[in-house]
Amino acid sequence: MNRSTKIVPPTLAPTMPSTAMSIETLTFEPSGWVPNNRNLPVLIYHEAFPAEGEMAPRFEERFRENGWQGMWRNGVFDYQHYHTGAHEVLGIAGGRARLLIGGPDGAELDVHAGDCLVLPAGTGHKRIEASRDFLVVGAYPPGQEADIQTGPASEAQLRKIAGLAIPATDPLEGEAGPLRRHWTRR
Secondary structure, eight states, X not given: XXXXXXXXXXXXXXXXXXXXXXXXXXXXXXXXXXXOOSSSOEEEEETSSOSOSOOHHHHHHHHHHTTOEEEEEEOOOXXXXXXXXXXXXXXXXXXXXXXXXXXXTSEEEEEXXXXXXXXXXXXXXXXXXXXXXXXXXXXXXXXXXXXXXXXXXXXXXXXXXXXXXXXXXBTTTBTTSHHHHHOOOO
C-alpha cells in the first residue's frame, strides 16, 4: 500500500466547501482475492463538508452537479466486495464507521460525517463497525454501473477494471478537482 497526503488550500479550489478539507491517497496491490486497482489511488476527502445539519442532500446535490449518477442512500456492506463496472464515490452523510479498504490486507479507515471517499473499480471495501446513525450517499460516473463481486476476478474482469474510463469530473469539485490530478493512466 502506498500512502500520501495532500493539503489543498481553500484559495486554490473556489468550489470547495469552507472547511479544512485535506485529501489523502492510498494505492493498493492485490490483497487475497480482491484485485484492487494498482493504477488509480483511493481518494479520501477528510472534512469535505462541515458535519452539521442534514448532509445527504448536500452530497447528492454536489454529485449531481458534477455529473455523477445512480445515487443511493444506505451504508457499506459488512462483507468484502468490489466493483468491476464502476468507480464509486461514498459521501459520509451521517455518523461514523470503521471501514476496511483494499481487501483483507488493506487499511482500516475511520470515517465521519462530512468525509468522502472515491474508490476506483476493483477496490475492496467493507464495513467493520459503524454508529447507528451511519449514512452513506453513493454514486457512479455517467455510463458506469456497479456490480457486486465477492470472489476472485476473472481475466476478463481484470481487463474491464483496467480499461474503465476515468471520470470527466471529480464528484465534489468538478473538472478541476483532485480526481483529475490524481487519476491518470500510466
